[in-house]
Amino acid sequence: MIICPYIKVHPKTRKTLDRHAPGIEYVYTGKDDYAYWETVNSRWGSGEDLIIVEQDIAITAQMIPSLVSCPRAWCTYAYPVMARYTTGPGTEIRIRALDPEALGCVKFSAAIQAILPFAAKTPWDRLDIAVRDHIATCGGQNVEPGQVLRPHCHGTVEHLHRLS
Numbered sequence: 001m002i003i004c005p006y007i008k009v010h011p012k013t014r015k016t017l018d019r020h021a022p023g024i025e026y027v028y029t030g031k032d033d034y035a036y037w038e039t040v041n042s043r044w045g046s047g048e049d050l051i052i053v054e055q056d057i058a059i060t061a062q063m064i065p066s067l068v069s070c071p072r073a074w075c076t077y078a079y080p081v082m083a084r085y086t087t088g089p090g091t092e093i094r095i096r097a098l099d100p101e102a103l104g105c106v107k108f109s110a111a112i113q114a115i116l117p118f119a120a121k122t123p124w125d126r127l128d129i130a131v132r133d134h135i136a137t138c139g140g141q142n143v144e145p146g147q148v149l150r151p152h153c154h155g156t157v158e159h160l161h162r163l164s
């Protein structure tokens, strides 16, 4: 199952998804802050792998087949984001960082969905961090330092400029 949660789909995203992700379901998530969470939560545990491609991500032909054919539980494509970095008051800098744990282009296997409920209800702007922490720690049950799960990163994907 492949979904594109959206408020406004970038034209290049639409073009690449229509070409490289046949059968993708576009789901409008602009209703309220929790619509994105509800969209994923209602599809979680369906028995199929769940692939999410966000509205400003431009995939290539190889990416969906690569995710689908991989046996790993949690697979992503990384993309650059602006991150805050600070060592204390007055030291904040903003850096361009490659984020391999975001929701922009991700697969959750049927197996991991079967053993773990989706993350607790969270607004869209904190959902990526909530999901990352939830999956990484097996819903908080795995608390051993160094025992967290990390996604299998398949490479990088193009992250388009936001549409205003």
Ligand SMILES: [Zn+2]
Pocket: 067, 070, 071, 072, 074, 075, 076, 152, 153, 154
């Ligand atoms: Zn993988």
